[in-house]
Amino acid sequence: MLGYISSTRKKSCYACVKAKRRCDLGYPFCKRCGIKGYDCKYPNATPRDNFKASSHVPAEVVVRQTTPDLVPLASVDLFDPFFFQTSDSSGSTSSSSSEALDDFQLQDGWIIENPRPMPRTPLTRMLVPEIAVPSFLSEAQTLFVIRSLISLVPAMAFNGTTTFLHRHLYQTHEPQAYQDCVALSALYLSKTARTESILVKSMTAKISSMINEAPTWTLPQHLAAVQALIIYQIIRLYDPTLNLHAEAVAHNTLLQHWSAQLWKRAFDEPQPFESDYASWVFHESLRRTIMTSVFVRCGWSCLTRGGYAEQVPVLARLPVTKDLEAWDCAREEWDVRSLSILGEEENLMTYGDMGGSWSHDRSVEGMDPFAKMLLAACRGEDDPRLLV
Incomplete structure (x- = not known):
């Protein structure tokens, strides 16, 4: 279960903006940051509660089902390479494995929408493609x-x-x-x-x-x-x-x-x-x-x-x-x-x-x-x- 930044409030992540590259708005990180190992951060991707006293409007995080959730999140191996996020070129510190896991947990105050029809993007531009990666091998x-x-x-x-x-x-x-x-x-x-x-x-x-x-x-x-x-x-x-x-x-x-x-x-x-x-x-x-x-x-x-x-x-x-x-x-x-x-x-x-x-x-x-x-x-x- 992954998400993307809603197109109504989309803004590229900091790393893609700095590199002047197209961002696919994947959440908790876009495909480019996932491959490069960067900390993927979006300008307004924070809980709405934090903005009650601010004029900024938080980005909407929309949940999108991609590959099946094969195991409960708490049992996923924290030492697997996918969960390591390294520092980006701006010098921000690395996220620990536990912090990476927290990125996948929905926080109070986020606006969650039910999946809705979206224009199909090329497979090579998606963080996790909409294909059936098998959970069981013959x-x-x-x-x-x-x-x-x-x-x-x-x-x-x-x-x-x-x-x-x-x-x-x-x-x-x-x-x-x-x-x-x-x-x-x-x-x-x-x-x-x-x-x-x-x-x-x-x-x-x-x-x-x-x-x-x-x-x-x-x-x-x-x-x-x-x-x-x-x-x-x-x-x-x-x-x-x-x-x-x-x-x-x-x-x-x-x-x-x-x-x-x-x-x-x-x-x-x-x-x-x-x-x-x-x-x-x-x-x-x-x-x-x-x-x-x-x-x-x-x-x-x-x-x-x-x-x-x-x-x-x-x-x-x-x-x-x-x-x-x-x-x-x-x-x-x-x-x-x-x-x-x-x-x-x-x-x-x-x-x-x-x-x-x-x-x-x-x-x-x-x-x-x-x-x-x-x-x-x-x-x-x-x-x-x-x-x-």
């Missing part, structure tokens, strides 16, 4: 997502890269967490009854080491740690022969927490890069890492709860690069793609928008594996080609 969708996740382990072992870790990400420096992850992935693929205990103890030791070192991480080290934990979680959650489910389920909370912290740091701690390409490689790897970390937990939820995708409200709002084919292109080709010309905002859309823009006349041949996993999860039921 068995075929669940199995496809889990197989896609499992395939990341051999990719890490053989190539040192995955669909969420670009091959050029660690060219100049390889964090320790990344080196350990590649080594343990290779050990897992070659494990025997004799080496299985070594594998289990090594993963436990590496995770404990990362927990101890977490306070001192740089942002690249933090990214590498989340990527490593994703691989360790896939191995432990989805290989029943290791009997590590209990420990892995407990560490789902750790993965959730680290991912949310990583997402927030990405906005708060700008990094220096030698080129636009290097910047894109880092930030696209980070976006895909966040998405995959949620998919790992979502896959486990579907597997153990009859297909129930608990993380849908978070997934629908996470940003995805429109040009997913750029991931595997050569540097020279990347330089002439729109990614190198347009700004970040123009190159991103929400995962919900991505699912809504899919049509059955589009080809699935040679599709980026990451894109196929995303589309299989939200459109695989009505387009079985995505599950092959």
Whole structure:
């Protein structure tokens, strides 16, 4: 349940005004602020009671039903990336997770109207598109997502890269967490009854080491740690022969927490890069890492709860690069793609928008594996080609 600022009293949010960009008036924040991680504030979006002694007229906040409310608001994970709002360019302070939750609660004095017919806006301009993002995945969708996740382990072992870790990400420096992850992935693929205990103890030791070192991480080290934990979680959650489910389920909370912290740091701690390409490689790897970390937990939820995708409200709002084919292109080709010309905002859309823009006349041949996993999860039921 989200809202928008009534068109009768509409005024763009401060961030869009400052950037001279069009604001879609989404509430509690517009799409641009949601993607960029800004504090989204409207000039008059405050309770009417505060204006009794003022000549200003408060904006009307109109409730609009978009995606289903899958769980009671109080039970939504506060550590998920969607609930982190970082400071904007004007230097306002960050909102805490509890403050972000308060933004979704209706306050006394707000004027609430029943939903009324509105002109349909393009899907790509809406904070949460009016599409059916599934709250339950079919068995075929669940199995496809889990197989896609499992395939990341051999990719890490053989190539040192995955669909969420670009091959050029660690060219100049390889964090320790990344080196350990590649080594343990290779050990897992070659494990025997004799080496299985070594594998289990090594993963436990590496995770404990990362927990101890977490306070001192740089942002690249933090990214590498989340990527490593994703691989360790896939191995432990989805290989029943290791009997590590209990420990892995407990560490789902750790993965959730680290991912949310990583997402927030990405906005708060700008990094220096030698080129636009290097910047894109880092930030696209980070976006895909966040998405995959949620998919790992979502896959486990579907597997153990009859297909129930608990993380849908978070997934629908996470940003995805429109040009997913750029991931595997050569540097020279990347330089002439729109990614190198347009700004970040123009190159991103929400995962919900991505699912809504899919049509059955589009080809699935040679599709980026990451894109196929995303589309299989939200459109695989009505387009079985995505599950092959």
